[in-house]
Amino acid sequence: MxxxxxxxxxxxxxxxxxxxxxxxxxxxxxxxxxxxxxxxxxxxxxxxxxxxxxxxxxxxxxxxxxxxxxxxxxxxxxxxxxxxxxxxxxxxxxxxxxxxxxxxxxxxxxxxAESTIENYDSLRTAKSWIFCEKQLRSLDQFLLNNWLERLFFERLERKSVLVTVFLQQSTSDWEAVLFCLLAKNFGLNTNSDSFLELAQSIPFSIIRKESFEVENLEALFFGMAGLLDLDHQEVYSKDLKLRYAYLTSKYQLGQPIMRPLQFYKHRPDNFPTIRLAQFAMLYHQIANLFSRVVELTTMEGMYDVFRISPSNFWNTHYVLDKQSPFKSKIVSKSFIDLIVLNTIIPIRFAYNQSLGIEDTESLVQIVQSIAPEKNTIIDRFDSFGVSAQNAFQTQALLQLKKEYCDKSRCLECQIGIELIKGNSKCNLS
Known part of the structure; x- marks a missing residue:
């Protein structure tokens, strides 16, 4: 007890x-x-x-x-x-x-009631993954769906906290906030901190001024990432190095970031060089990106905006100084889904809150139109009878696992509360 x-x-x-x-x-x-x-x-x-x-x-x-x-x-x-x-x-x-x-x-x-104590003891017995894994199939679907909806917004609230932090740092420049958030998520889990440090090391006013030439943005990104320090032989690499030296002097930029970029265990299409090149092209092609995405109401519109191909050099390269067979490096649909889930939806949620606008329904519709995420957590829930049909549900399940199951917060979870209920006359429905 x-x-x-x-x-x-x-x-x-x-x-x-x-x-x-x-x-x-x-x-x-x-x-x-x-x-x-x-x-x-x-x-x-x-x-x-x-x-x-x-x-x-x-x-x-x-x-x-x-x-x-x-x-x-x-x-x-x-x-x-x-x-x-x-x-x-x-x-x-x-x-x-x-x-x-x-x-x-x-x-x-x-x-x-004895049944309440038995249910509690049963829920806290040894588990292979989560405490309620054996009871999940018996859950009332209406209760589960309502709880998943609450979990989704819990997760969204947590993600929007970072937006608020960046907003304070950027003196309420939403375009600059989006730039930092996108950089972080273009880096994926492995390079997210490095990409964020890189984005924060370059004042967004410089990005605005230099976006007319994609090579200038690549020079800034690769230079600040420490990727131009070597004696490259490729003409393109040498040009980026010259541009970076000029831009560094022009804007009095500081030293490259301290966190090295990680290539290990990444598929070539996810190499940080490719993601930085795609990121550079995005800001070269689309001015006022925040103003653009804040008005979008469908995933089709999101795909149109973010389906970017980097500069031609990257069709035959994965790294700066080694040629590879031709392959288009256009941003994939699945990567755009991640960008929308982890960047666009949280920043729009925070933006609407700042304006006092209640527009969660349109955000939910966008997320519900995204295919369910694929990872080990979602697969395990599926094996225990909880199958996600879209990203709205997978985001909620990730929140459930990480914030409730992993922390043994069964008595704060609607699933746990329901499973523990006994035959008491005072049970709340």
């Missing part, structure tokens, strides 16, 4: 409520169980109860044993003076406030 389980029981009234009594046999009626506070002080704030014939308003503290009150020294902490009920699993000692007044105690175990 853990204390967080008792928090769950009280929060959701998952126990027999009709004949509640204190340990001194006074009847208890719950009007409001209080606001759950996950911080210092009593566990539930501003509860309303009738104990005996007296109505009380105040706080509720929860412990496994009554004696924990003294173990935690609450009797000398004024924050607990307004506790009107001590909810425990096992009552082993009477407790008193600092003024020596006795605090009523509810011993919860005698009011909790």
């Amino acid at each position: 853990k204390e967080d389980f008792l928090h769950y029981l009280w929060k959701f009234k998952n126990f027999e409520c009709s004949n509640l009594t204190t340990t001194s046999s006074l009847p208890i009626t719950i009007i409001q169980s209080g606001q759950y506070l996950e911080q210092a002080g009593p566990d539930f704030f501003n509860a309303q109860l009738i104990i005996g014939n007296q109505k009380w308003a105040g706080n509720v503290e929860i412990h496994l044993k009554s004696s924990d009150w003294y173990v935690h020294h609450h009797e000398i902490d004024s924050a607990y003076d307004n506790v009107i009920l001590h909810v425990v699993w096992e009552h082993d000692v009477e407790i008193y406030r600092a003024d020596n007044s006795e605090i009523p105690v509810l011993e919860l175990q005698q009011f909790v």
